[in-house]
Amino acid sequence: MSISFENRVAIVTGAGGGLGREYALELARRGAKVVVNDLGASRDGTGHSDAALKVVQEIEAAGGEAMSNGGSVTDYDQMIEMVARASEKWGGVHILINNAGVLRDKSFAKMEPADFKFVVDVHLNGSANATKAVWDTMRSQNYGRILMTASSTGLFGNFGQANYGAAKLGLAGLTKTLAIEGAKNNIKLNTIAPTAGTRMTQDIFPEEAFKAFSPDKVAPAAVFLVSEDAPTNMIVGAGAGVFQAAYVTLTQGKLLTGDDLSVEGVAAHWDAIIDRVGEIVPQSGSEQSMSILAKLQGR
Template sequence: MSIEFKGKVAIVTGAGNGLGKSHALALAKRGAKVVVNDLGGARDGSGGSSAASEQVVQEIIAAGGEAMSHGANVADFAQVQDMVQQAMDKWGRVDILVNNAGILRDKSFAKMSLDDFKLVIDVHLMGSVNCTKAVWDTMREQNYGRIVMTTSSSGMYGNFGQTNYGAAKMAVLGLMNTLVLEGAKHNIRVNALAPTAGTRMTEDLMPENILGMLAPEYVTPGLLTLCDDDAPNRTILSAGAGGYATATIYETDGIFLSPEEQSPEAIREQWQAVTAPDNQQALESGVKQSEKFLTKAMAAMQPS
């Protein structure tokens, strides 16, 4: 069955260029009415212009679609609220939110200023928080929502010179995990896209021939999958160069130590058992970890 978005309203942040533009055009092509958000700043977040987002809107309209532009800075909640209100005034609902906006301020941690660290956190993490908060009540009331966070391999696995970016990109996964639990009864599904793409964020990091293989259009089909009525929930979908995979955080089964055995030496002695992947699980919530350890403790207390 084909994936369509007719009658749906989507907000895509950072949609003036690169991945966001590709996402916005693809959603519109499949019938969504799209809010094309872009502050229009440089890669490091400086400056601002509505030219890029307006151009994307014109492309959508020229192809027969519906779209509007909004230059909200996602790090400013009042501006984000205005964007959502304009979408509601124009179309009456918001069904899809793609948190894509981002900036880079790369430096090794030793050389990075705290201002540069905080700014990247504000845009990537708080930008996702602000946009999600602004649509959350609407999605709850209409009993429908599809939200996509944009994470990164830099957050999940690390990347030299990107402590700020990596921290923000891992943080949006924590945001996703809890929103999944809180949104489930309201038919709100929250997922994350981990893209590898050649955009202005990465253009000076890769040779030309590699950039061609990493076109944003080779990521966007994954994004569309996460926005559909039948989208998964709490899934990290990695995408790039035509490849698609999921990433999952697992916890090993671990060990139990009695009160008399509790010591760092005992843990080190049994390190192989602590880290053994047998029976590892992707836990559904933080409570499940507590349940696991308490179950082990209670089992050990039972008379043999």
Template sequence: MGVDFKGRVAIVTGAGGGLGRQHALALAARGAKVVVNDLGGARDGSGGSLSAAEAVVAEIRAAGGEAMANGASVTDFEAVQAMVKQAVDAWGRVDILVNNAGILRDKSFAKMEVADFRLVVDVHLMGAVHCCKAVWPYMNEQKYGRILMTTSSSGLYGNFGQSNYGAAKLALVGLMQTLSIEGAKNNIRVNSLAPTAATRMTEDLMPPAVLEALKPEAVVPAMLVLVAEDAPTRTTLCAGAGSVEAAHITLTQGTWIGLDAQSPERLVAQLSEALDRNGEAVPQSGAAQGAQEVSRASARLAR
């Protein structure tokens, strides 16, 4: 069955180049009307110009699609709300939000200024929060919505020099977890994508042959599936160079250490049991941890 977006309205942030541009082009090619949002700044977040977004809109229109450019900074909630209203005024609805906008301010934690930490969190995390908050009432009302967070292996697994970026990227997974639960009743599905792609964000880090294998286009199929009508929800896919994997935050079966004075020593002795991944599960909500712990405590006390 084809992945089709006819009649759907999509907003893609940071869509003036790289991965965001590919996302916007692919959604438009499959029938979506697309808001191409891009501040037009440098990859460290400085500067700004609408020309990058307008160039992508021109590409979409030349191919027979419908699109509009928007230059809002995702850090500006009022501008983001105006962007969503612009889409609804023109096309009557908003079905898809791809949170792709981001910046880099890489440095080791020891050398990093707190301002550079805060700005990266502001763009990636609060930028996505602003966009989700702005589309949420419309998606609730129409009882349909597909939201994608752009996470990263740097957030899921860490990467030297990216404490700010990694913290923001894993925070987006936490945002996904709760929004997917809260959106379920109104058919709002929320997912995350960790791309491995060579864009201007990574162009200085890899040799040419690797850059070729990691074309941004290779990430697009996972994006399309995660925002499609039949999309899963609460799913984190990792994609690049033609492969797709899934990442999970799991909970082990764990071990009971009690509440007495010897509990710390007991944990030292049983730490390997607490860490044992045999039988680990993906909880359906945060309540699962407490439920597992209370259940085990009750079983011990019933002895």
């Protein structure tokens, strides 16, 4: 089965290089018209280049259609303008991949509050800005596919990346809520947690690993997750051609009553509380609440 994006319009943020570039090129190869968004900044968010235009030229040289956009995801008005330009030129926007990001890594003890705020603003608030900018368009056309970019740091933690991890786990939560809200309008949202050798990670990976984790080995998952038949509300890890699903699970837990309903009772029953046998994957916050009610009712 061949997956086509003919007659689809896609926006990819942070598409001037690395993962975003690969996503944009693959979507264009499959027929999508692509808005290549990139501020052209360095990985810490400073500076400027014409990276987006170069990717557009690559797409056009291969026979595809694309337009560049240098708007900052931290500026909601610029995101509104980007969506308006794409809609005016191509009639709508069907796909959004939120990929733009920066790094300002330091241990929390050494991190300045401004560095924490800036990373959260770009990753989390920037993705929310771009998504909000396209949301009404997708609702009105009863079709939308949105991909957020999380990280293993957000899901599992990593030394020196408190700002990055907070933003990335926030994106997973944003995705889960919007997947519920968007369902009635055929808007599907997913989260990808990529591991890739890019300019963002070039001084983290040894050279051999850097090559093994090339961005093109992540792109198949990202592009599938914004296709017409994509699932929704999933978290997918991708790196070096390995694809995994991650879940937020809930143990069966333990109902404590009487004298056990105390600090000491929690300590005494800790092993039962964390026992993973029979754990579930709630599809919404209300499902967790219902699981508590079920225990109270003895089910």
